[in-house]
Amino acid sequence: MSSKETREILKESKRYLVQQKDLFGNIIYNDSDMNTTNIIQNNIQTSDEPWAAADSIEALNHSINKCLKCGLGNSRTNFVFGVGNPNADVMFVGEAPGADEDAQGEPFVGRAGQLLNKILAAIEFKREDVYICNILKCRPPGNRDPQPSEMELCTPYLYKQISLIQPKFIICLGRIAAQWLLQTNATLGSLRGKIHNYRGTKLIVTYHPAALLRNPNWKYPAWDDMKMFREEYNKIK
Numbered sequence: 001m002s003s004k005e006t007r008e009i010l011k012e013s014k015r016y017l018v019q020q021k022d023l024f025g026n027i028i029y030n031d032s033d034m035n036t037t038n039i040i041q042n043n044i045q046t047s048d049e050p051w052a053a054a055d056s057i058e059a060l061n062h063s064i065n066k067c068l069k070c071g072l073g074n075s076r077t078n079f080v081f082g083v084g085n086p087n088a089d090v091m092f093v094g095e096a097p098g099a100d101e102d103a104q105g106e107p108f109v110g111r112a113g114q115l116l117n118k119i120l121a122a123i124e125f126k127r128e129d130v131y132i133c134n135i136l137k138c139r140p141p142g143n144r145d146p147q148p149s150e151m152e153l154c155t156p157y158l159y160k161q162i163s164l165i166q167p168k169f170i171i172c173l174g175r176i177a178a179q180w181l182l183q184t185n186a187t188l189g190s191l192r193g194k195i196h197n198y199r200g201t202k203l204i205v206t207y208h209p210a211a212l213l214r215n216p217n218w219k220y221p222a223w224d225d226m227k228m229f230r231e232e233y234n235k236i237k
């Protein structure tokens with residue numbers, strides 16, 4: 001192995017350890033004996049903020065919907081918590097609310113949301129069967145990309161949502177959600193088309209519906225992703 005390769009491995013290892021500490025605190029764990037829920041529960045239990053003790057999705061929403069931890073809290077029209085079945089097998093996670101979502105207080109309600117509903121129908125799910133949310137609960141102005149600092153502050157709420165819902169599948173809609181949850185800089189193209197193990201939960205990456213509206217050619221690979229998901233889901237049913 002060359003010294004350059006060794007440096008790359010050390011750099012990557014350091015990045016991974018820092019990321020794990022950021023996400024999960026001072027918890028050393030073994031993938032083989034801890035699943036997502038365990039890790040998330042451990043992480044959340046270390047928080048002494050009132051929302052961490054929420055025992056239902058409704059209670060969590062109630063305890064965080066006035067959040068002003070980052071600047072987006074001051075510019076939002078509505079807090080956009082999430083919607084759907086609190087016991088869903090499948091959780092869809094996007095990056096942040098857009099203008100329609102900000103106006104209505106519900107994720108994926110604009111044109112992208114309508115397309116998501118059609119995608120769900122094509123794989124024989126109804127919107128109310130699944131749970132839909134974003135990493136950020138407040139809209140970034142002008143629909144700019146979420147900033148890492150905003151995602152760091154907001155992601156604990158998503159972890160808590162995941163720990164309460166305990167989905168069997170997480171489907172990341174778009175590059176930003178996928179890269180953030182998987183903590184990678186890999187391209188969306190290289191992340192989709194496979195089943196990731198997100199700390200014990202199956203995670204699938206596909207295009208954001210808004211991207212499909214901009215580039216309809218991506219609907220074909222997106223459909224492949226959804227078929228792959230449906231086949232995997234059928235195995236557990």
Ligand code: SF4
Binds near residue numbers: 068074150153
């Ligand atoms: S985006 Fe998240 S962290 Fe920022 S104010 Fe909204 S809820 Fe709080």
